[in-house]
Amino acid sequence: MILRPAPILAETAVSAAGVYAASPQLLQLSLAVSVLLFVIGLVGFLTRRNMIMMFLCTELMMQAAALAFVTFSRMHMNTSGQVFVIFILTVAAAEAALALGLVVLLYRKKETLSIEAWSELKEC
C-alpha cells in the first residue's frame, strides 16, 4: 500500500478551453472542498438530534463524495467517475424515499423527531 511519490508532471498544460485537461489548482480546490463538505456533514450527523436533519447531513456527505468522484473523473479524463455519480444519485434518491417513510412512521409512534427517543438498544 505504499504510494510512490511522483511529482505532478510539468507537461500538464492548461488549454484555453480547458477541454482536455483541468488545471491542477482547480482539482486541488475541488478536493479540498469535497473533504471539507464531508467533514462538516459528518459533524452535523453526529450533533443533530432531529432524525430528518441527520439524514440531511448524510445527503451532504454523499454530495461531497460525488464532488470527489467528478474531480477524479476530470483528473483522469475518464467518464467512469461521472457514471458512478449517477448511481450515487440513484441510491440517494431511493434511500431518501424509504428513510423519510420510516421517519414518518417513527414520528407517529413517539410524536417526536428526536433520535434520543429511540434508545432501546442501550444496556441498562
Add this chain to the structure above:
Amino acid sequence: MLNMLALAAASSAPNAALPAVHSAAGDAHAGAEGAANALSGWISGAIAAPELSWAGWILGLPALAAIVCWVCAALRVKNKLPAIVTVAALGGAFGLTLALYFSYTGHYHSPVTVHLYDWMRFGWTAEGGSGAAFGSAEAFIADFGLYIDGLTLFWMLFVTGLGTLIALYASEYMESDVGGDYCRFFGSVSIFLLSMGCLVMGGNLALLYLGWEGVGVASYLLIGYYYGKPTAVAAAKKAFVMNRIGDLGLLVGIFLVWRHFGSIDFATIFKAVSQPVAADAHWSMGLIPFFLMLGAFGKSAQIPLFTWLPDAMEGPTPVSALIHAATMVTAGVYLIARMYPFFLLHPDALHTVAWIGGMTAFVAATIGLLQYDMKRVFAYSTVSQLGFMFLGLGVGTTFGAGYHVFTHAFFKALLFLASGAVMHGFAGQLDIRKISGLRNVPGFKIVSWTMFVGCLWLAAFPFSAGFFSKDEILYVAMTDPVHGSPVLAWIGLFTAFLTAYYTFRVWFRVCAGPVAFQPGEESHGHFHPHPPRVAINGVLAVLAIGAVLAGVPAYIAFFGGENWAEHMIGMSSAAQGVPSLGTSAAEHAGSAAHPTILGFDGHIAMFALSTIAGLAGLSLAWYFHLANRKAADSLKQSLLANPLVGWLPRALENKWYVDEIYDALFRKPMWAIGYVFAFVDKHLVDGTLVLGSGRLTAGLGRVFQPLYNGVLQGYAVTMAGGLGLILAWIVWAWMGGGGT
C-alpha cells in the same frame, strides 16, 4: 533406695570390665563364627518364595471383611452379620498365619520375600534400576509384597489371634448397638487388622508406612466411635494428631534411608546396612534412628507423645483392649526391632531409646498410682509397660522387648476385657471407689479370677510369664556392658514395685472386700448387675489360659531348652538384639565368666530383686486396700496436709499437668497463628484479591458503560472516532505523513 543405687554404681564399673556372655540359651556356646554367620544370614540374605504367595490372604481376608462390613453399614443391616464376617475372616487369617508359621520354620533359613503386586515403581535411569549404588538413588521401588521372617511370624501370631478373640468378645459387648453403628465398628476393626498386617508383614518401608497410617485411621475411627460424645471426638482427634507428629519423624526417617541406601525394600536395605559404613558418609545417616524413633514414640505413646493413650479410653473397651493394649501400640516396638541394624548407626541412638523408655515407664507408673478410673489405670499401665519394652530395646535385648510384647498382649488384653465386663455389667461404672467385692457377686466369678491372673502377670509375680519377660529386660539393662545402664535398671525395678502396687490396688478394691456397688451413669431406675455371658466369659478364660501358656517358652528356657520367642526373634533382622547372637556375644564369645549383680550371680540376683519388688508392692496394696482401707484415706489426708509433699499427690492425680503444659505451649500459640491466618485469608486474600479484582472489573465496566446508551449518534461518534484514529495511525505513524 539410695543405697541400692550407690551399690549399683559401684558395682557396674567392675562389671563393665568383665566380658559378658549370656548363657541362658543352651547352644549359645557355639563359636563366634557360628553366631556371626547366623547373624549375617538373617540380615543380608533374603530369598524370594513365590510359593508362599497364599500368605497374601492374611491381608486379603480382613480386606474383604472390611468391604462387607462397610457395605452393611451403608445398607444399615440390623443383625450381627458384620460380626460374623469379621470373626470368620480374622479366624481365617489366624489359621493362615499358623499355616505360614508351620511352612516357614524349619524349611527356610533366611528371610523370605513374597511379591504380590507391583505398586510404585519410579525410575529415572534408562533401566530404572533398583537399589543403586551406596548413597546414590536412581529409582524408587515399592512393591506390594511380604517380607517373612521370625519376627514377622512372631508378631502376626498374636496379632491375628488376639484380633479374633477380641472380635468375638466385641460381638457380644457391642450388641446393644446393632444397626449402622455395629457395622461401622466391625468395618473399622477389619481395617485395623488389614493395616496391622501390612505394617508387620510388609516387604518395604512404604508398606510399613501404609500400615502405620492405616492403624492410625482405624484408631481414630474407633476411638471416636461414640461420635455423639464431645470428649470422644476430642480424644480421637488428639490421638490422630499426636500420631501424626510422630509419623512425620517416621517419614523423614524413611526418606533418609532411601537417600542413603538407595532403596526402601527390606531385603535390599538390610544387605546394604550390613556392609561397613563408608568413612565419608554424610552425617545425616546417623540421624536415621532418631527420626525412626520419633515415629515409634508417637505410635507407642512414649514421652513426649503419650497423653493420647489415656484419653483413648473413650472408645469402647474391645477397642482399648485390641488397639491400645495389645497391637497398635506395639507397632513402635516392632519398628525399632525391625530396623534394629539402623539403630546401630549412631552410638547414642539406643541410649536415647532406653532413657526415654525408662523415664516413660517411671512417670506413667507414678500417675497410675492415683487414678480412680479402672481403664485409666490400665491405660497408664500400658504406657508404663511400653516404656519397659523400649527400655529393653535400648539396652540391647530385642528378645526381651519382643517377649514382653507377647506376654503383655495377653494379660493387658485380659485386664481390659475384664474391665469391660465390669463396665458392661454395672452400667458404665468404672470408679474403683464405687465397686467392691466383685468376686462374691453372682456371675462375676470368672471375671474376677481372670482379672486376678492378669494382675499377677502384670505385677510380674514370680513364675508368671510377665515376670520372665520383665526380668529379662531388667537383667540385660543391669549387666550388658555395651548398651546396658544400671541406673535405668534400678529405676525399672522401682517402677516394677509401683506397678505391682497400683495393679493390686485395683484388684483389691474392686474384686475383694465386702460387696458394695453403685451403678454407673447408664443405669435407668432399679438396677441389677448384669453378668456376662458365654462370649465374654469364654474369651476371658481363653485369654487367661493364653497368658499362662505364654510363660511356657520361658520355662523351657529355664530348664535348658531354647526360648521359643528368642528363637523366633533371632531369625530376623532384630537378631543383633538377641543376646546369644548379638554383638556382645560376637565380641566376647568364648569367655566363660558370668556377670554379677551386687556380688551374686546375675540371673539369681535379678530373680531375687524382681521378686522382692513385686511382693513388696503387692503387700503394700493388700495393706492399704483390703486389710485397712481407712488407712489409705488417712495417709492421703496426711500427705495432702503436709506442705512439703502435699503437692505430690495433687500433681499425680492431675497427671503431672502434662496436658495443661501442652495446651499452653502448643495449642494456644497455634490458635493465635490460626487467627492471624484467618484474618489474612478473610481480609487480604478474600477481600482484597478476590473481591477487589471483582470490583475492579465491575468498576472498569462502569467506566465504559456510558458508551452503550442506545442512542445512534453515540455509536456513530465512536465509530467515526475509531476510524479517525486508525487513519491517523496509518497516515502519521506508518507512512510518516506530514504537512504541506
Add this chain to the structure above:
Amino acid sequence: MPLSAITPYALHIAAAIGALGLYLLIRPGNPRVRTAGTLLGVAGAALFVAAAIRGLNRAFDGSAAGSLPVVPAVMGLIAIAGAARMVTHPKPVFAALYFILVVVSTAGMFLALQAEFMAFALIIVYAGAILITYMFVLMLAQQSPTESVGDVEGGTNYDRVPREPIAAIAVGFLLLATLGDSLFSTQSELRHTARPATVTDAAERTWRELEAMPRRLDATVSKLRAGAVPIPFADGRLIHVAKDGSAMVHVQVADGGVVSFLDLPLSDDQAPTNTQSVGLALVSSFPASLELASVILLMAMFGAVVLARKQIELGDDERREAAGMRRISMDDPDPPSSSGFTSGGSTSSAATVGGTAPGAGGGRS
C-alpha cells in the same frame, strides 16, 4: 518562531481553526459568539484551501504554476458556508434551504469541472426532487417550537442544542486532518500518485469517444464538408490524434463523381459533449449497473408503498377466509364492520391512504 517551522503544519492548524469556529457556531449562543465563530470558520476554510494549493505550488517548484480560478473558489466557499449553516441552524426548514444552496454551489463546481450533465442532473434530482420531499416531511412532522426570545433563536429543544459537540467536532476534524494529509501532503509518501491526464491522453480519450459514436461522427463530418464520409486511416482508426492534441479525420469526398481524400482537422467544438460521453459510457461500459439502478428505484417505490400502508389487523376468521380455508366459528359469516378491525399505528392524519384489505374484506376501511 519562523514561519517556515509552522508551515508544514498549515493544514492541521487550518483544521483546528475551522474546528473552533464550527464549535462556536454550533452552540446556541449570543450574536457575538456567532460572529466570532463565523470569522474563524471562514478563516479556517480559506487557510485549508490555501494550504492545499500551496502545497501544489511548492511541488511545482514554481513552474507551470497557475492561479487559483476565482469563480470555482467562490462557489466552493459558498458551499462550505452553506454547509456550516445548514449544520448549525436550529430550524430544520432553513437547514434544508441551506442545503439547496450547497447543492447549487456544488453544481457550479461541477460546471467548472466540465461535468455539465452531472451539474444539471444534480440540480434536477437533488434540489428539485429529493429536497422537496424532505421539505414536505419536515413540514408534516413538525412539533410546535418555542418562540424566539430576543437573541436566542427559537426551535424545539432537540433542534437547538447539539449532542456532544466537542466529541463530534474533535472526531470530525481529526478525520479532516488525516484526509487532508493523505490528499495534499507533499512531504511524505502520501501524495497522490494519480497523475492528471496529460493533454495527449485527454485528447486521445475524447476523440476515441467520438469514434465510438459513428452517426455523430458522420453528422460532424457532413457538417464540416458536405458529402464527406469518414474513411479509416492506414492504422484502422477513423480519427488520428497528434501529440499536441489536435485531431484530424480522413474523409472521402464524392463531388460529382470525383472521389478525393482529405484530412479534415477537428476542432474542439466538435468533441462530444459531456452528456454524450456520459451516455456512451453508461450504455457501453455499464449496462448491467444501469439495469440494477433501475431495479433499485423500483424497489424503493415498492418500499415506499409498503411503508405507507395503513396497518389493519384481521381477526382469526378473516385471516382464514383470506387464506381460502373454512371458517371455524359459528358466528355470522358477515360480521359488522366495526368489530375485528383495528388500525395499527397512529390516528393522526397521514398523508398516505390505502388500506388494502385483501379478499372478502374488500371495501372496509
